[in-house]
Amino acid sequence: MGGYEKHGRPGLDPELVSTTTDSQQPSTISTQKSSAGHPATNSVRDTDTAGISSTLSSQGYSSSSSSSSDEYSNGNSSSDENSKNENSRSKSTYIEEEVAKFRAMADSWWDLQGDCKPLHSLNRLRVSLIREGLVQSRITKQEYIDGPRPLTGLKILDVGCGGGILCEPLARLGARVVGLDAAKENISVARLHADKDPRVSQNIEYIYGTIEEHAENIDDKYDAVVASEVLEHVDAIDLFINTCADTIKPGGSIFLTTINKTTFSWVGAIVIAEYMLHLLPTGTHDWNKFVTRQDLLFLLEKS
């Protein structure tokens, strides 16, 4: 049910993973290191939770992670919430408390000095990742690759788009973007902001809803699906990823970014960022919901 746009911290070097689907079932996984090439997003924050970087990543970029086995025991709250928010479906990825957190900060999405500044800074990294990933997977149209709008002709879904922080750059790069979020306030804020620039607003469509609902309602599948800083806020991650994957057309890609589940990220993202430096409101992240690299890879392979 919907992802939540979470303002991850750029210094956290979130896990950046993309997979390409050759057929209906995604069968290959390629973990892409952030091709933005800068740990420069760290310039925003000095508490660098490069702890997210696994031993694999030589450049200090975070590794992927997943926690398939833990999803139900993930934090004491989630199982309670699960039963509280039980839909007619037996499983759901929607967590009311998580959504409420973001509803509360609807005003600060586009305040560049506010709580969402890390997400804006993160754009440098994740927009480059998505752009490079799509160019390399050759789904982009040849005639546009070298120009100012390399993603022209592509349809991208941003699950948990929040205020549209990632949607707008992708739209400027030429893609037709659908932004999906489970909080109505976020969708209104996103629409309002996009309307300020006609070049942007004509390329974005915002939809209020959950990923499960959306997956059932779409006619056309997407060239790419992005769920950035969302995984740490949903329940039933394997279901979430599966549902996302169902909306991708053959040859398309999925891009996930999230915070790695390590001790260092606990220290960095929660203790320092929330409690000490007050960079984020306390309670934004629940460490138990972080996904480790191995688990995420495993989940992606499974789906």
Next chain:
Amino acid sequence: MYLSSRLSPLLRASRHLVRREELRGRCITCKEEEKREKRGEVEHYDVVVSGGGMVGLAMASSLGQNKTLSDRRILLLEGTPNKPWKLPEEFTNRVCALSGHTQKLFRKLGIWGHIEGIRAQAVRRMQVWEACSEAMITFDEHDQSEVLAHIVENDVILHALKEQVPAHVEVEYNTKVKCYDLPSDLSSRVTVCLHDGRKVSADLLIGADGAKSLVRQTMGSQYLGWEYDQMGIVATLQLSELSNDRSSLVWSTTKEQAQKLHQLTDEEFTDALNRAIWDESSSNEIIRTVHERWMTLLETIAPRSGAAVRQLPPSVCAIVPGTRGSFPLGLGHAVHYVAPRVALIGDAAHRIHPLAGQGVNLGFGDVATLTDTLQNAVLIGADIGDEQILHQYESERQRHNVATLATIDGLYRLYNSTAPPLVLLRSLGLSAVNIMAPLKRQLMAHAEG
């Protein structure tokens, strides 16, 4: 900002007044007029460059030729009319020393060949003489393989730039700006009010409007600067009776002296110039002796290889008539180069003493860096007026510019004095640096841009 604050000890020590410009010239009249105006009457551009001098033209060309920025609407506004230009036979007196980086930028813009084809002189050797002692320093091709610089007339550069502005970049001459309306954040655009009543809006305004920049004043950017009590006198010289070769003069002297020189005829001026070059009256016996001992010491450390010719200062034969001019000298630096949707380049951002020929090269360096910054902005899908992105340009350029400004100012103060201790210090220092090839290479590398 912290880089500029390092200038503050210098400020306190300075005898001159620090002039702080904190004008906030937001145009209130225009704002009200705008409310009454219908929408759609304002023409919108992605980038508006204000100022059609060398740096402004280079900026417009650089943006227009960039592949990633190729679909942007660019407008250049220049207040003076566009006069047709013919290459004069005699050299004009306003020239620049173009560094290696500037040459690279010009090659990229496709104008270097054109400039060389018209008139440019490569500099292969630079020598600096100390007036109060025998100290001197030489930079030549032994220190580095490339040419040190090229001397080119300002008009030649302007002409070459005008010819190469891409066709889709709109250039409006004889268009003066009345005022600017700058947004406080990204939610609105820049509005430029022109004297002829028209308005233009922009996603990004680039201020290339010179040392008295109106863009900078409207931004309210704190401007740290002071006038040196000096004028720069320019002229074209003939050094020898036997040849028709020309040389360019920039003579920085006190305002008083400049006034006196202004009254002289060309012959008297030539005499005065020669006297100034050859004047040894301020040299001191003690300093001479100490310096000689020092040179002997240096010889033992780094013996001169082969015949190192000590070139004597030149003698001026005559001044080319009608080429004398002068301009005031000063230093200036804007604390902030950028604001939401605005960026300053060239003299609008910084002003420097001409003693090291760095001034316009700093401006061209700004052009190259800002183009790269904007290209990167487009590639990550950002708004080109985004302040976070423009700050990258500001940081990179301030790092270089402030270091240069501080050094040149330091040199100016050091050489402004005839007090024996200072003279001794700088003579010994100069001679020492002269034998240190790696240090000289470093200096040249920084001067390259």
